[in-house]
Amino acid sequence: MTTVVVAILVGLPALAFALWPFLRPRGGGALLALPPTPREQLLEEKRSVLRALREVEFEHESGHVSAADYRELRARYEGEAATILTALDRLGPEPEAVASKDAPRERRRSGWRNPLAIGATALALVGFGVALGAGLVQHTAPDPSADLPMAGSRPLAPAPEAGPTRPAAGEAPRALSPEILKGMLGAARESLFAGRYSEAIAAYQAVLKRDPKNVDATTHLGLIVAIGGHADSALETFERALALDPNYPPALLYRGQVLYEAKRDAPGAIASWEKFLTVSPPGEDRERVARLIADAKAGRPPK
Secondary structure, three states: OHHHHHHHHHHHHHHHHHHHHHHOOOOOOOOOOOOOOHHHHHHHHHHHHHHHHHHHHHHHHOOOOOHHHHHHHHHHHHHHHHHHHHHHHHHOOOOOOOOOOOOOHHHHHHHOOOHHHHHHHHHHHHHHHHHHHHHHHHHOOOOOOOOOOOOOOOOOOOOOOOOOOOOOOOOOOOOOOHHHHHHHHHHHHHHHHOOOHHHHHHHHHHHHHHOOOOHHHHHHHHHHHHHOOOHHHHHHHHHHHHHHOOOOHHHHHHHHHHHHHOOOOHHHHHHHHHHHHHHOOOOHHHHHHHHHHHHHHOOOOOO
16 A cells, blocks of 8 residues: 555656646747857857848849948948857857767757657656655665664765866867958958947957968057057067068058158168058059158158
């Protein structure tokens, strides 16, 4: 009789848990749904922005969005993508204990909420509960003939040694596709020339985190440093950019301007600008630099 009572007390709750996924109303939502983590929210925002970029491009190619509206929308979405990537970088790498490299996170978090998985697990729990109840009834009374040690007389098993931990730095961020990289650089440059320097710095740093040898991002970070009045640091940054690409025209142009206007080094500025003329295509920048060289050679002060 006691066995039946224990089996009912243990088995009925487990049976109800097993049958609940099949009896609950449709559309009632996932059982025991977990709230999204900050990383998952950012990844969902990233997917939404990339989807919006594809839709805007499709609408533009279809003739439903004008060129001006397309440029404005694309710049806005690319700026949002740069901000989201910067926020993901600040979160650091995802812990390996939470997400393995072999399966998507959403599938791992939602698989245990599948009704079939819950039902199979809970049915096994029913059987275990019945067996446990019967065992408790049969073996609750102590056997006086058994030579049992007193409580606490046996030493505890030693705790297992902790295994090696992974470094906090984790793996390097994955490289960006050429399209996303181009969009991030365009959004960063738009923020720079609009005077939104903090946005531009964040975007350029996000690029350099994935592409440390990106000469465009390095050069324009140097320009922002120069605008802030730090001529020596700006020149060091331009030198790093020119070490990556000795013929990169913007780095030669900005380096000459800082040398001429901030350091009063006319010969150094002239040398940088003359090299700019040899590697840059014809255009307004080339004509303006030619005038700057003439002013520097004539000893005229910077305008």
